[in-house]
Amino acid sequence: MKDRALSTIGLWVVVGLVIWIGGFFSVAEQASFGLLALIIGAAQHEFYSLAQRIPGVRRPSLSGIAAGFALHFALFFFAPEQARTHVVLTIGALLIGAHLLSLLRHPGEVPPLLRRFPTLYGFAYLPFMLASLIAIARMKEGQLLTTQSVGLYYVVWVFVATKFTDVGGLLFGVPFGRHKIAPSISPAKSWEGCAGGLACSALVSGLYAWLLRDAVGVNFMVPWKAAVMALPIAVLSIPSDLVESVFKRLAGAKDSGATIPGIGGALDLIDSMVLTSPAALILLSYFLEWAKRG
Numbered sequence: 001m002k003d004r005a006l007s008t009i010g011l012w013v014v015v016g017l018v019i020w021i022g023g024f025f026s027v028a029e030q031a032s033f034g035l036l037a038l039i040i041g042a043a044q045h046e047f048y049s050l051a052q053r054i055p056g057v058r059r060p061s062l063s064g065i066a067a068g069f070a071l072h073f074a075l076f077f078f079a080p081e082q083a084r085t086h087v088v089l090t091i092g093a094l095l096i097g098a099h100l101l102s103l104l105r106h107p108g109e110v111p112p113l114l115r116r117f118p119t120l121y122g123f124a125y126l127p128f129m130l131a132s133l134i135a136i137a138r139m140k141e142g143q144l145l146t147t148q149s150v151g152l153y154y155v156v157w158v159f160v161a162t163k164f165t166d167v168g169g170l171l172f173g174v175p176f177g178r179h180k181i182a183p184s185i186s187p188a189k190s191w192e193g194c195a196g197g198l199a200c201s202a203l204v205s206g207l208y209a210w211l212l213r214d215a216v217g218v219n220f221m222v223p224w225k226a227a228v229m230a231l232p233i234a235v236l237s238i239p240s241d242l243v244e245s246v247f248k249r250l251a252g253a254k255d256s257g258a259t260i261p262g263i264g265g266a267l268d269l270i271d272s273m274v275l276t277s278p279a280a281l282i283l284l285s286y287f288l289e290w291a292k293r294g
Helices: 002-024 028-052 064-079 089-105 112-116 118-137 151-176 193-214 224-252 266-270 274-291
Strands: none
Touching: 002 028, 028 064, 028 118, 028 224, 028 266, 064 118, 089 118, 089 151, 089 224, 089 274, 112 118, 118 151, 118 266, 118 274, 151 193, 151 224, 151 274, 193 224, 224 274
């Protein structure tokens, strides 16, 4: 747990430094995109490595990683705002999300789509689902000469709402966890830990909003509304994490990698973002104006 805590702090420091140093050269968005693309590419590579270890799954091609990077690069640098939030991408993410949730009902069965099309499956599971973060990252407010890029603030908020669910789950689940949520998939997860995770996510999300809005002066969400908006994201982060556990169990692996002490690999780092990213995009699309009033 000590290694996990130190790694978590170190990763947040890295993210902060990338945004801060990038801001000096007016490339904070581009630097953050590069970091995100690197993590997603590494996670996708780890997923393909897991897939190769699952009986009956064909050998995936690394071309899926190139396709994922091409999708994110095109959405970030060239696509208009309407394309980044196109209904096809949103509906696609909802359908893929529904499929991923269905895996939790039969965790010992290998999905037929994964058996036959592992390259496409990995592309849909990671870069396609996480493309919602690109749309959020490119959010702007204002008009013409007064336009400001505000997307990075909201991307960080999504990460805060998601990852502090994990933190709260550890803090409350380890000492108080008695009732297991999915013992056949992830024996360590408990209902007590989930409750603590939701509370921690809401609390830190509200604190983050307060720092931006009242301490820094950014036109961000009202703190208590940011906390409320974080709750559905926190809820979805739990099955999102369990989905990766299904894949690891099918492959007979404990972690997706060993690059991050106490956490595992890049896939272990962002697995909970898979379902929360599209959900965050939908929430911000329909409720952001309400969340900023007050």
